[in-house]
Amino acid sequence: MxxxxxxxxxxxxxxxxxxxxxxxxxxxxxxxxxxxxxxxxxxxxxxxxxxxxxxxxxxxxxxxxxxxxxxxxIQPMHGRRIHDEHGNTYFQPYGKENQAIYSxxxxxxxxxxxxxxxxxxxxxxxxxxxxxxxxxxxxxxxxxxxxxxxxxxxxxxxxxxxxxxxxxxxxxxxxxxxxxxQYISHGYKELSIPPTPEGEFAMDPNALHIWPRGKFMLIALPNQDKSFTCTLFLPFEGYKVSFENIHDDQDILQIFKTHFNDAQALMPTLIRDFNSNPTSALIxxxxxxxxxxxxxxxxxxxxxxxxxxxxxxxxxxxxxxxxxxxxxxxxxxxxxxxxxxxxxxxxxxxxxxxxxxxxxFVEMSDNVADPKFLIRKKIEARLYELYPKEWVPLYSMVTFSDMKYSEAYTIGKIQEKVMDQVMSDPLITQNWDRLDYEDILHKVEVAGAV
Amino acid sequence: MxxxxxxxxxxxxxxxxxxxxxxxxxxxxxxxxxxxxxxxxxxxxxxxxxxxxxxxxxxxxxxxxxxxxxxxxIQPMHGRRIHDEHGNTYFQPYGKENQAIYSxxxxxxxxxxxxxxxxxxxxxxxxxxxxxxxxxxxxxxxxxxxxxxxxxxxxxxxxxxxxxxxxxxxxxxxxxxxxxxQYISHGYKELSIPPTPEGEFAMDPNALHIWPRGKFMLIALPNQDKSFTCTLFLPFEGYKVSFENIHDDQDILQIFKTHFNDAQALMPTLIRDFNSNPTSALIxxxxxxxxxxxxxxxxxxxxxxxxxxxxxxxxxxxxxxxxxxxxxxxxxxxxxxxxxxxxxxxxxxxxxxxxxxxxxFVEMSDNVADPKFLIRKKIEARLYELYPKEWVPLYSMVTFSDMKYSEAYTIGKIQEKVMDQVMSDPLITQNWDRLDYEDILHKVEVAGAV
Known part of the structure; x- marks a missing residue:
């Protein structure tokens, strides 16, 4: 039996x-x-x-x-495409050239x-x-x-x-x-960007799009039918831009025109989506x-x-x-x-x-838009390039390996501490590509993260 | 209406x-x-x-x-009466002479x-x-x-x-x-000590009795009918003395004879109580x-x-x-x-x-039996005597005042830090009654706890 x-x-x-x-x-x-x-x-x-x-x-x-x-x-996404408030976009690869996550x-x-x-x-x-x-x-x-x-x-x-x-x-x-x-202070609402009238993707199809705005953000992932599914993350309350302060269609438009103008231009069903989709909590x-x-x-x-x-x-x-x-x-x-x-x-x-x-959440909605954070990521990418076994960025350990999450967490904390020290140099914006990378690696080794 | x-x-x-x-x-x-x-x-x-x-x-x-x-x-309890493994008892007052908690x-x-x-x-x-x-x-x-x-x-x-x-x-x-x-690792079982054949309390009626044994303990509170209600706190598992290791009456007797001999002599219904009362969890x-x-x-x-x-x-x-x-x-x-x-x-x-x-729990089941802890309590009592407004022990703030618990907690943490420092003196056992109490108070004042 x-x-x-x-x-x-x-x-x-x-x-x-x-x-x-x-x-x-x-x-x-x-x-x-x-x-x-x-x-x-x-x-x-x-x-x-x-x-x-x-x-x-x-x-x-x-x-x-x-x-x-x-x-x-599946639809591969090789990195994040960051949208700033002026409609400019920047690409941040997730890992090495052949690495991607798949929508x-x-x-x-x-x-x-x-x-x-x-x-x-x-x-x-x-x-x-x-x-x-x-x-x-x-x-x-x-x-x-x-x-x-x-x-x-x-x-x-x-x-x-x-x-x-x-x-x-x-x-x-x-x-x-x-x-x-534990519920976090933010909720989310699903929205969408349809294919263009020509039947094409309206944006770069090989990226996870982020409109990072500090206390809130919009993201979009590509679908096989050439649409994007968007998710708007807002605080429920306590901030000017929050779900509690959205009372009518004008409020929706106002937020999108101010903060997500380039996205809004691609969202013909924004108002309908917003009103018909539920606001969901995150636990x-x-x-x-x-x-x-x-x-x-x-x-x-x-x-x-x-x-x-x-x-x-x-x-x-x-x-x-x-x-x-x-x-x-x-x-x-x-x-x-x-x-x-x-x-x-x-x-x-x-x-x-x-x-x-x-x-x-803080990394996605806030840090990714910070120039110093970008330098930090560049230094880490360089370390990864120079020492592909000894310095694997936390995101890569989590996303592109099967290392135990707890181990990735511990190593990530050590890397964070070392990188905080590196970034405390007031001239780091000028000096970042002339750093003593071997010394940085050494610090991490001493701390036991290799 | x-x-x-x-x-x-x-x-x-x-x-x-x-x-x-x-x-x-x-x-x-x-x-x-x-x-x-x-x-x-x-x-x-x-x-x-x-x-x-x-x-x-x-x-x-x-x-x-x-x-x-x-x-x-009610039945007043002016302090803890600690029972050691040899049947000796020691009294630790809860506060000042007129202060008590009431069973x-x-x-x-x-x-x-x-x-x-x-x-x-x-x-x-x-x-x-x-x-x-x-x-x-x-x-x-x-x-x-x-x-x-x-x-x-x-x-x-x-x-x-x-x-x-x-x-x-x-x-x-x-x-x-x-x-x-969150459930803690310990559970409890209620037991009892009846009045003596002469109809009197079998132990000091004006105290909360504790048999502190580190990872476990027994306590007893007096009742108006001259009995005591006892509570045995044991780990559920993972230790030699734990509920999972009690399989029969012999195991019960063994634990009581070894660790609570003086109490066991006063508990004619121990086995019956133990077997008929539930083992309860603490949340x-x-x-x-x-x-x-x-x-x-x-x-x-x-x-x-x-x-x-x-x-x-x-x-x-x-x-x-x-x-x-x-x-x-x-x-x-x-x-x-x-x-x-x-x-x-x-x-x-x-x-x-x-x-x-x-x-x-750690204070009740472990610290109260530690000679250094007793000296610590004596120093705190002395400070309270000398500076009755400026140094109120944490237990007194919680038990004998209506100060906000959060404030008592904060002040308690500062006192703890200062007392840790005082107790770090290797000669404290000899010197404790010759300390510069004004200086101790000053440290607490600097830290903002007065």
Whole structure:
């Protein structure tokens, strides 16, 4: 008899995990509260946001054997294109010439993964909304579309059900469970830039566009249909430019004309988008333990992060990769052992990336527009060029490697300290390309970051 | 028409708050999930734990006009009596000669307050278990004893429903709500020491007894019936002496004979108590905001703390005192204004006492047994004697004054730094009563703590 395993949530993480588990020969069921959005108009259901795939994500897709099916759907972004208030743009590469992150629509990506899980034999149960989970006897009660309820008893239960996870809610009230949820002061609104009348991209298609304005910003990621999905990040309140101060269409136009004039010229549906799309909040959650009685939290359910490092999905995919590695090593003889090893090994890394994501808002919305920051980035790029093994910039360690997030975090802190010292030279703007780079590297080595 | 106000929870804080609100002429209803425990055997329902009333609590009781009814039920404790491993005891006064904290049984105290609230006209609704709260339209749905459900629409709703508050749970899923819950590594078990065969207290009745053993401890508070309620604090796991390593009666006896021999001799029902009483966890919660749409969290619902500073109840009572002060000042014209002022003014203070309570476990279970700590306390006592206005020990600021907790916290940190310096003298054990006390005070003054 095949071992049965039940997953909550058929999002990106749940779908990829189902693929891994099917490939290990298990009997996998997924319970999802939404309708099967693959049958309905893709833009009508779910979020239109696009994701940025990077190294950790690719690695997990490759091991799951699904990389080739994803490749046709991506749009590479080799760097940030910064838009200043006068409409000038500047390009900041993310890494080396061949390095990029890849924009992909959440909906089509989710469909690819879920189709594959289904093709491999996973049982999909849509319109199953979790009403409660009893962790002690692993009983899950769902409400169905017709209003009926249904309970199942599970042998192994995994909550891949996102930032507002039902399994985590059950942990919170039923276990000695440490939990922290924090909303940041900013919310976001999705907007869009359509293709030009000629059917072309309206801006550079190989970049993540940023309009950094200090306390707020606009970003745009390219889509395969030659449109861009834009996200406006504003404080909810407490500032002149904030969601609370937008009362009518004039206020919207006023903000865009003043701060995003070049973008606004490309947004014929701005007012309609703004008024019809919701204003969403951004949450960070950290918790522990992730496992109890053969149940496990994974992905956003275990560690929801803010989107400013583009790592939420990649980190969740890496969770799946690591969990699969543990199953490879220890088998399914003791799920408890595997889940315990998973949480102990992984928790410091997800704490690190949650923190980095939080910190990166300041980098994206403020620093990238600062001339001194640009020099700093140039010095770091030079160090990377000169010492490609010894000085890897933090962004590259996170985005283009599979180094443990916690290790990247620690090394990043040391680099930051050394760079603060380098940048404290009052003549740095003139001297930056005549620095003693060997000495800088030496400082980092002494501090133990190499 | 009188303004209607609904409270969730008829515990100590809900009952005292109801008294205050009735005295302001409001129409007050309390909804409580338990049966009316005043009619049933008092020891059969609720927790038998006793509370330690101190200055802030008394002040709130006095303003509510209920102090005289409480006075006959208390047992003063003038200090800690420390029990070492050989059965020797040492007395450490809490403050000056006339200062004490007062042991009172939670059950009888709750009865006094609730009787008074009822006598003043509060409507009590027992066996109303909150199933859900819709914060947006202030609708509360209860399940009743017979299984039926009942919904009410409230105008003003206050959650005085404790560390696992239903209103707070609603905030968590319905608002942009920052929330942190943290369980500490220790749990507790209640035990008891009965009166002697002659009907007397088995130990000094005017002290809080502590058996400090580093990573664990036993404490005992006197009751009016000449018994003591004891609380054993042990780590759940990870240490030799921990709850996970107690498997049978022999293990219990072994721990008590080794570490609490003098107490064990006074505990004829030790084994029975240990086996029949639950092992309980200790939670700290911090959250924000406390108010939304004319609803408010108060007491443990807003800030549950661990019990090691004896301030949980006193802090909750002070919440009521402060809220009543705001109602006195601003009236009930705008509950929103009052609730906003309450949360903004009070939050830094409850954060401070939560932190102090967490830190105090180390003081109670470890420091109090350290000879150097005793000298430190003597130096501080001397400073207090010499400069009664300028150097008030932290414990006294918290326990015997109504200084803001946040201010006490800040001053305490400065005192701690100065005392660390004083104690770093290697000859301090010989020199402590020949110190230049004026100089110590001067250091504190320079740091701004006077």
């Amino acid at each position: 095949k071992e049965k395993i039940d997953l909550l949530g058929a999002g990106l993480i749940g779908s990829l995990l189902a693929i891994y588990l099917k490939k290990r020969g298990l009997d996998v069921s997924i319970y999802e509260k939404r309708k099967d959005w693959r049958q309905v108009n893709a833009t009508g259901e779910g979020r239109s946001i696009n994701m940025a795939l990077s190294y950790r994500g690719w690695k997990a897709l490759e091991k799951a054997g699904i990389k080739d099916k994803v490749l046709p759907h 992909i629509s959440r909906n089509s990506f989710n469909k690819i993964l879920l189709d594959e899980a289904e093709a491999l034999g996973a049982n999909l149960h849509f319109e199953h909304k979790v009403e409660r989970v009893n962790v002690g006897d692993r009983e899950v009660t769902f409400s169905l579309a017709d209003g009926a309820t249904k309970s199942i008893q599970t042998e192994v239960l995994i909550g891949s059900d996102g930032a507002y996870s039902s399994l985590r809610n059950a942990f919170q009230s039923q276990l000695r469970f440490n939990f922290n949820q 960070n959650t950290e918790c522990y333990p992730w496992t109890e009685n053969n149940t496990l939290l994974i992905g956003d359910a275990a560690h929801a992060m803010v989107p400013f490092y583009g790592q939420g999905m990649n980190c969740g995919f890496e969770d799946c990769f690591i969990l699969d590695g543990l199953l490879e090593k220890y088998g399914t003889f003791s799920w408890d052992l595997v889940f315990q090893k998973f949480q102990k090994g992984r928790k410091p890394d997800t704490d690190a990336i949650c923190q980095l994501a939080m910190d990166n | 009188k303004e209607k106000i609904d409270l969730l929870g008829a515990g100590l804080i809900g009952s005292l708050l109801a008294i205050y609100l009735k005295k302001r002429g409001l129409d007050v209803s309390i909804y409580e999930k338990r049966k009316d425990w005043r009619q049933v055997n008092a020891t059969g329902e609720g927790r038998s734990i006793n509370m330690a009333l101190s200055y802030r609590g008394w002040k709130a009781l006095e303003k509510a006009g209920i102090k005289d009814k409480v006075l006959p039920h 009172i049984s939670r059950n009888s105290f709750n009865k006094i307050l609730l009787d008074e609230a009822e006598a003043l006209g509060a409507n009590l609704h027992f066996e109303h278990k909150v199933e859900r709260v819709n914060v947006g339209d202030r609708e509360v749905t209860f399940s009743l004893a017979d299984g039926a459900t009942k919904s009410i629409q409230t105008e003003v709703l206050i959650g005085s429903d404790g560390a696992y508050s239903s209103l707070r749970n609603a905030f968590q899923s319905q608002l942009r709500f920052n929330f942190n819950q 700290n919660t911090e959250c924000y905001p406390w108010t939304e749409n004319n609803t408010l969290l108060i007491g443990d619902a807003a800030h549950a703390m661990v019990p090691f500073y004896g301030q949980g109840m006193n802090c909750g009572f002070e919440d009521c005192f402060i809220l009543d002060g705001l109602l006195e000042k601003y009236g009930t014209f705008s509950w929103d204004l009052v609730f906003q002022k309450f949360q903004k003014g009070r939050k830094p203070d409850t954060d401070a006492i939560c932190q102090l309570a967490m830190d105090n």
